[in-house]
Amino acid sequence: MILVVGATGELGSLIIRKLLDKGVAVRVLVRSASNYEVLVEVGAEPAFGDLKNPSSLEAACLGVDAVVTTATATARGGDDTIESVDLKGNRNLVRAADKAGVGRFVFVSALGASSDSQMPLLRAKATTEEELRHSSMSWTILQPDVFMDRLVPLVVGVPVLEDRPVTLVGEGSRCHSFVAMRDVAAYAVVAATRHESESRTLAVGGPEPVSWRDIVHAFSHELGKEVPIHMVDVGESIPTLPEFATSLLVALETYDSPLDMTELARMYGITPTNLAAFVHDFAAAHHAKVP
Numbered sequence: 001m002i003l004v005v006g007a008t009g010e011l012g013s014l015i016i017r018k019l020l021d022k023g024v025a026v027r028v029l030v031r032s033a034s035n036y037e038v039l040v041e042v043g044a045e046p047a048f049g050d051l052k053n054p055s056s057l058e059a060a061c062l063g064v065d066a067v068v069t070t071a072t073a074t075a076r077g078g079d080d081t082i083e084s085v086d087l088k089g090n091r092n093l094v095r096a097a098d099k100a101g102v103g104r105f106v107f108v109s110a111l112g113a114s115s116d117s118q119m120p121l122l123r124a125k126a127t128t129e130e131e132l133r134h135s136s137m138s139w140t141i142l143q144p145d146v147f148m149d150r151l152v153p154l155v156v157g158v159p160v161l162e163d164r165p166v167t168l169v170g171e172g173s174r175c176h177s178f179v180a181m182r183d184v185a186a187y188a189v190v191a192a193t194r195h196e197s198e199s200r201t202l203a204v205g206g207p208e209p210v211s212w213r214d215i216v217h218a219f220s221h222e223l224g225k226e227v228p229i230h231m232v233d234v235g236e237s238i239p240t241l242p243e244f245a246t247s248l249l250v251a252l253e254t255y256d257s258p259l260d261m262t263e264l265a266r267m268y269g270i271t272p273t274n275l276a277a278f279v280h281d282f283a284a285a286h287h288a289k290v291p
Helices: 010-021 037-041 054-061 082-099 120-133 148-161 181-193 212-223 243-252 262-268 275-289
Strands: 002-005 026-030 045-048 066-069 104-108 138-144 166-169 200-204 229-232
Touching: 002 010, 010 026, 010 181, 026 054, 037 045, 045 054, 054 082, 066 082, 066 181, 082 104, 082 120, 104 120, 104 181, 120 138, 138 181, 148 166, 148 181, 148 212, 148 243, 148 275, 166 212, 166 243, 181 200, 181 262, 212 275
Parallel strands: 002 026, 002 066, 026 045, 066 104, 104 138, 138 200, 166 229
Antiparallel strands: none
16 A cells, blocks of 8 residues: 555646556545545545644555655645645654555655755755655655646746747756656556665756757757747746746756666666657647647
8 A cells, every 4th residue: 555645736647647547555645625526536545634634644654565756735725835735734744654664655756856956846845855754664765856737837838829938047058857747657556565775865856958049949849930039137027937046046047956867777677758849749739729
């Protein structure tokens, strides 16, 4: 039995379906008010609880062989904050799993997690990583680079498909190993069900580092049209984007994060999703929705 936390999120849902497809019994930590019914319909067992409630976590972890958590407050609100979820909540989960005798724990962190980071989320991720390393459980930490699925549609995909200019911060030439969420889900499933990754921290990215200008070019090529680009200076607001997206764009303009995934992808038997394939699928999904 594997407990998945963060189950109703996009990444958590992908992991659950991949585990169920492999015939693995899955329990999901959900809140009673969340939209969890679809997970039960496909075969997952619900356990009602909350990362902010340690006793509910202890009950959810009983009889579990492994825990996989993708939980984060970045897409939430109200009482769910980086401090209450990513810091204290994940700490509660690690301790509850350890106390319940769980054998393996897979934590989806983030590339750049560090106690010295200027970003509260990355500091919280680093704290959880350290908590996990000091537990008695076998562990794997996944550190994905920027998710294609979250930022690429916001910054480039939606404006292009709506015939609006794309707004980039700075020069848009820094290179990052943007990674598809489905690939991270595949790595998480292998980490939870096989032994190659025990006691390892794995940086996870796409097959090649790309810049924002590369991404714009990929959409231009896929759609067969020129895409106008509007550049803004670091610190200038972008009204068409949520604040978190603008902040991340600014941060991504301060460094490069190329990753060589050749060996890890071979070891895990995963074919990384390249930019062209992601853009093609995104555009196809959009056109399928348009009458």
